[in-house]
Amino acid sequence: MKLNQFEKKLVQHPIRFWIQNHIEAPLLTSMMPKPMANIEQALEIGCGFGNGIQLIRHHFGADSITAVDLDPDMVQAAKVRWKTENANKGLYFSVADATRLPFENAHFDAVFNFAVFHHVPDWQQAIREVVRILKPDGYFVVEDLYRAAICNPISRRLFEHPQQNRFNHGEFLAELREAGMLIICERNILGLGGMILAQKTLRLGGASY
Ligand SMILES: C[S@@+](CC[C@H](N)C(=O)[O-])C[C@H]1O[C@@H](n2cnc3c(N)ncnc32)[C@H](O)[C@@H]1O
DSSP, X not given: OOOOHHHHHHHTSHHHHHHIIIIIHHHHHTTSOSSOOOOSEEEEESOTTSHHHHHHHHTTOOSEEEEEESOHHHHHHHHHHHHHTTOOTTEEEEEOBTTBOOSOTTOEEEEEEEXXXXXXXXXXXXXXXXXXXXXXXXEEEEEEEOHHHHSSHHHHHHOOOOOSSOOOHHHHHHHHXXXXXXXXXXXXXXXXXXXXXXXXXXXXXXXXX
């Protein structure tokens, strides 16, 4: 689901960028095993205005980053931003839905979801897509908002989020495990949101991509 105008303004506000760069990124990287595995191919789902690209590049050291978003305006804005900064080498953009990712199986070393899956009506299918396109042992880095944060009168008034089939921390973890991911590290933030590092495992008898 695309963002409404208010949320578009909010996610591109310099304060949001500052929080992502100075608080969220260090917390997320602290969850990664050390030394951090080399990430050759990274995918960011729901790239918005493209700030996540900076995090993935500078904090996670990815060589090549593919950034997708459901909203063509977002993809265009991110593209222009990085071209203007003359730093678009190794960046690839495309319009795509998290539930139908146009990539082959086992292609990425890491997939990033920065506050996106709470916008996706069928988030369980989006998780299955992440597992499909990850290489074995690949990482899924998640920072997202839960039911309590978006299914309340204040949030409903300000934003547009799907209200059915939302999830909490435990439900998101359970779905990841069900899809064949190993939870390496997780943080539940007051029941409102969370950070998760999961790794694709090859289960005997399970789907293998
Ligand atoms: C809250 S914004 C977060 C943007 C960016 N990741 C950030 O942290 O600033 C959510 C983004 O997810 C995108 N989005 C929503 N549903 C999507 C879907 N099904 N597939 C891909 N992107 C989606 C929206 O267009 C929006 O850019």
